[in-house]
Amino acid sequence: MLKRIVSIFLIALLAPVAAFAADTAQVTSPDGKLSVSVMTENGRLYYAVARDGKSVLDPSQLGFRLSEQKGFEKGLEITATDTSTFDETWEQPWGERHFVRNHYNQLSVAVAEVDGAKRHLNVVFRVYDDGIGFRYDVPADGGFGAIGITDEITEFAFAEEATVWWIPARWWNRYEYIYNETRLHQVPLAHTPITMRRDDGLHISIHEAALTNYSGMSLLKKHGTTFEADLAPGPDGIKVQLDGAFVTPWRTLQITESATGLLDSNLILNLNEPNKLGDVSWVKPGKYVGIWWGMHLAVETWGSGPKHGATTANTKRYIDFAAKNGFDGVLVEGWNEGWDGDWFNNGDVFNFTKPYPDYNLTELGKYARDRGVRIVGHHETSGSVTNYENQMADSFELLAKNGVAQVKTGYVAHGGDIKRLDENGNAIFEWHDGQFMSEHHKRVLIEAAKHKIAINSHEPIKDTGLRRTYPNWIAREGARGQEYNAWGSPGNPPSHTAVLPYTRMLSGPMDFTPGIFDLLFEEEQPNDRVRTTLAKQLSLYVVLYSPIQMAADLPENYEARMDAFQFIRDVPTDWETSIALNGEIGDFVTFARKERGGDDWFLGSLTNEEGRTLEVSLDFLDAGRSYTAEIYRDGDDADWDTNPYAMVIEKKTVTAADKMALRLAPGGGMAVRFTSAN
C-alpha cells in the first residue's frame, strides 16, 4: 500500500525576488506553482514565498534571540543547500480520509555565522501543492548548547492586504472566542490557525505542525501586513528552554485558490511524524452521549447534592439510552471527588481515583459492558497539572479496569494560569500552549496508551496534527463550542460554525458536541438559546469532523424527536474519504464524506445568518450506483430566529449523475445520508 520515492529534485522556474539576488536557494511545489526562496542580505537570513509568480510572503526574516548568548540573527551565511522530493501515501488508523498522500519537494538550507562561534543550524522547507511547511533544525554540534529562546525571529511579511478571520492570543479565555473578521493590518496578536482571503481570492492559513517540546506560536503584528512569530512564554518569560539537538515545530502556510482548497488540505498531518504508539487498533472512533449538557443548563451539578448528575441511577439511564440507540460511550462528568471545593481556583482538590459515594464505578462498568457500551472517563484538572500527573497512572488503571477506553480531560484555567509545582512544592504558572504543556500532554498520551485509553482534551494546547504520531489523541476542544450557547449570552452567532471549518478545524478534530434538539431551553436558561435550526444541528455531524461525536442533548429531548434523531443514529464518525464541495469563509460550507468500512455517503451543509440555496453535483457518489438519499432539510419557512424547528425529512433516489439543491434557511443547515441501493 505504501510507496516511497526519494529522488533528486531539479529547481524549476521561480518568481523573481527583488533585491535578493545573491546567496539564494529556491524550491518549488510538485505542480510548480508555489515557490520558496531563501537568501541572506547584509548577513540576515530571509525566506520568501510566491504563487504563480505573485508574491505571497515578501522576504521575511528568520532567526532566534537567546537569553544567555548572542542572538542568531546577524552575520549569517548560507553554507550549503540540499533539495529532494518525497512522495508517499500513508494510512490513517482513523480519520477524515483513510489514505493520505504526502508529496512535497524539500529544500534544506545550512546557515552559519561567518565569524565568532560559527554557530550553525538548518532551515528545512517542504513545499506542497497546497502550501509549505518549514522548521529550524539545530544539530547537536551547532554550537548552541543549552539555550533559552527569548524570540523566534520568524517573520510573515504578507505581500497583500486580506480579509482575515482570527481570535486573540494571550487572552484569558484560552482559544474560546467568536472569530473576528477584519483586515489584516488590524490584527494585533492572533492564535493560529489564522486564515485570510486576499482581494485577488487567494486563501492563506497560517498554523504550525508537530508542536512538541516547544511553545505554541501566535502571530504578532510588526507593521502593515508584516507579522512575526510570538511564542508563549515560560514562567520566567523565556519562551523555550532546550539543550542539544532539536527541531522546532513546522511553521505552516496553507495556500489555495479556493476556500475549499484549505478544507481538502492534509499538509499539517503530513508534516507530523508517523505513529509512535504501534498497534492502536484499540483506539475506536464512535459516538457518545453523556451527563454534561444538564450541568450547562444548570439542572444538574458536577458537585454532590440533590442535583448531582453523576449518580449510578442517572448513569444507568444514559447507558440504557446509549445501548438502545447504538452509541458507543457514555461520558460521565462530576464522577470523582473534588467538585465541591473551590475547584476553579484550586484544582488540587481533585481526586482522580475516588468516585463520589453515589457513583458506583464498578457496578456501572459492568452494567455498561453487559450492554455493549463503555463509560467515557473524565479528568477535569482545572489546570493543576502536577496534581493530575501524580494521579493519572492510577486513575487510568482504575478506569481501564472498568472498561473505559476514552477519557475527556479538562484544563479550564485562565490563560497563563496553568499551575504546576516545582521540586520544592512552589506553584509555577504556565500558558496552555507553552513548552511545559506541550510536554505534559505528551506524558498524558503515553501514560494513557499504556492502558489503551484515548484522550479527548478540553481547554487543550492547540492541535498541530500530533494525532498522526499519537493516534490515541482522538479529539480536542480548543475553540468556542456548543456550551457557550447554554450560558454565554448571546452565545455563538450563526456564522460561528461557518468560520470554524476554515480556521480551528484546519488543525484537527474538534469535540464541538453538536446535536442540541431543545434549541430554546426556555425553562432552564430562558435568556439563552442555540442560534441554529434543528437541521443545522444535524449537519454539524458531517461538517465538523471528529472521530468521536457527542449527541449532546438530554435523552428526553431526543426521544421527543426520534425522526430527526435517526440521522444521529445513522451517521458514522470514521471516514474513507472527505470532500469539501463548496464554501466561503464565514458564509457557508458543504462536505461530502464516505463512511469507512461501508458504502454510504453523507453530506452536511450549513450557512450563517443568511439563507441560501446551493446546487451541488452528486458526482462524488460511486459511479453506477443508485442511492436512496435521506434528506434532513430546513422547512421552507424555517429560520433560526423565528422558526428553528421547521424541518422536512424526505427521501429521493439519486445517482452520481444528479445534482441536488441544498436549500438552507437563515442560520440553517442540511444533512443527507446516501444509502446504496445496489
Next chain:
Amino acid sequence: MLKRIVSIFLIALLAPVAAFAADTAQVTSPDGKLSVSVMTENGRLYYAVARDGKSVLDPSQLGFRLSEQKGFEKGLEITATDTSTFDETWEQPWGERHFVRNHYNQLSVAVAEVDGAKRHLNVVFRVYDDGIGFRYDVPADGGFGAIGITDEITEFAFAEEATVWWIPARWWNRYEYIYNETRLHQVPLAHTPITMRRDDGLHISIHEAALTNYSGMSLLKKHGTTFEADLAPGPDGIKVQLDGAFVTPWRTLQITESATGLLDSNLILNLNEPNKLGDVSWVKPGKYVGIWWGMHLAVETWGSGPKHGATTANTKRYIDFAAKNGFDGVLVEGWNEGWDGDWFNNGDVFNFTKPYPDYNLTELGKYARDRGVRIVGHHETSGSVTNYENQMADSFELLAKNGVAQVKTGYVAHGGDIKRLDENGNAIFEWHDGQFMSEHHKRVLIEAAKHKIAINSHEPIKDTGLRRTYPNWIAREGARGQEYNAWGSPGNPPSHTAVLPYTRMLSGPMDFTPGIFDLLFEEEQPNDRVRTTLAKQLSLYVVLYSPIQMAADLPENYEARMDAFQFIRDVPTDWETSIALNGEIGDFVTFARKERGGDDWFLGSLTNEEGRTLEVSLDFLDAGRSYTAEIYRDGDDADWDTNPYAMVIEKKTVTAADKMALRLAPGGGMAVRFTSAN
C-alpha cells in the same frame, strides 16, 4: 518661591514581606503609609509595594534581557543602598495647578552581578504619599556598553484582583478605543495609564513618567494578576537600543484610597525633569475654533475642490467669529498641499510650506493679527516622519512669520506603520510609542521652540508628563476623542468621558475638542450623534483639562445657542488650582478649578448613562466672599437619548458655606461659573 530640602531619611516601620528576609532594602512614603521593599532571592532582584501593611505588589522581578549579551536577571546582589528625602514646591508656567509640591523619600539600590562581567546598575525608587515611581539608572561604567534591550523584566505582581479600565496595546487603532471594564486577570496587553479599583476600594493606576529615548511600556499578563512590562519594539524587534549611561522612564504606580485621589495626584509631573526650554512665556494657553468639524461631518474637505474647507474666505469667517467671541486661535486643517493624493497610505505627499492656491496664508496671518487672533497651524504627517522632519524647520519659520504660535501635528498611521527612511532611502516602520518616536517628538518640540511655537500632537506618543520639561508640548490627543461621535458608529458611549479622567487624563492634557452643540447633525451624518446632553458638552471644558480647548462645532451652531455658548466664552483654560470633588471610575466626576490670574471658580460635573444627583460642598470657594453662580444644568426632563437639548441656565448667590446639588440627567452634565461679587 521654590524651596528645596534634601536630608537623610530614616527607615520607618515597614510591612513584613514574607520569604524575602535577607538582602532587603526598604523605604516608605512621607506619611509612612506606602512602603517599598527591594530584595534579592536566588540571585534575582525583586521589589514589593505595600500600603498600610497590606500588599499592593507582591515581590515582582526586575532586570533586562539583551540581544547581544547575557541578560541582567540572574546572579545578582545588592551592593549598596542609599536613602534620601526631597521636598520642593515648583511653579508651572501653565497648568491645572500653579504650584506643585514634589515630596518624596528616595531609595537608590546598587545591584551588581556576583560573578563574570560584574555588570552593575542602580534602581531608584521615589515614594510619595500617593504613589511610587522607579527607574533603572545604568551608569557609564556599568559594563553594558552598546545594548539592545529585548525585554525589560519589570513585573507587577498585583496582590489582589480588581476591576480594571483599560485599552489594548499593539492594536492598529493606536490609543483610540472605548475603555474595557473587566477583572484584572482578563487583561491581555494594555496601554497605560491602566487604572484599577480593588475590591477593598484601593485605587491603583500604572503608567510611566519621562518617556524619552526609550520605548513606551504596556502591561502584558503573565499569569493570574501578575503582569510584566512589554516595550514597543523597534523595526528589527529589539525594544530599545542604547549605548553608554542611560536612565529608563519612571515606572509609576499611583495608589490612593479614593478615585478622586488619583485625580489630585501630581506624581507623573513630579517625576519629570524641570523645564529645559528657558523662557516659555510665549507658550499661551487659550481657546480656539477652527476648520475641522465640518470635515468630520463631511460637509467640507481637507483636499481641494468645491468643498475645500481651508479657503481664505472661510478662514476669515472663522477669524471674525473668533475675534467677536474672545477666542485666541483659529485652527485651519487642509491648508497645505498633499491632501489630494493617497495621503493615508503615503504621507510623503505632504508639503508643509506650500499652501493650497485658495488659501492665502500671508493675507490671513495679517487679517488675524489685526483682530487679535492667531492662525493655529496644522501638520498632518500621516506617519511619514522623515518627510516631516525634512520640512518642519522651514514650515515652522513660515508659520511663525505669519503669527502662528501653535501647531497641531498629526500621525494618523496605523499602529506599527509610522514610516521613516534610513540613510539609503529605504522605508523602516515604527510604532507610535517606540524609541524612535520618543526622540522624534523631542526633535519637533525643540525645533518648534526655536520659532516660539507650541505643539499639540494628535495620534501622539502617550503623554508621560514631558510638558514639564518641554512646556511647549501644550496638549495631545492620544485617546478616542470627539470626532468618533461624527462617524464612529456607534460613537462614544456616555460613560467614555466618565472613564477618561481616571485613565488617559492622568497622563496629561488632552485636546478632546468638546463643545458640540448640534448633537444630532441629522442632515450631515444621520446615522451618528453625540451621546450627551448639551449641558454635558459644557462640563467637558472643566472636567477634561487642557490648556488649549477647542469650541469644536460650526460657528452657526453656536450662534443658534448663544445662551449656552456664553459658558464657553467665559471659561478659562489655565488654572491656579484644581480639586476633584467627587467621582467614581466610569460613573461620574466633578472638578472645581480656580482660574489663574483671576478670582472666578468653575465647576464641571458629568455622569455616564445614569442620571444622578450629587451634593457638593462649596467650601473650595474663597472664604468670606460672595459669589454669583451661573449654572448651566440639564433640564429636569433632559436625557442624552430622548431630550438632549433641555438645559436650564440660572443664577444663584452662594458662599463657601453653602452646598450645591448637582442634578445630572442620564448622559448629562453641569457647568458652573462662580464670579466673585466682592
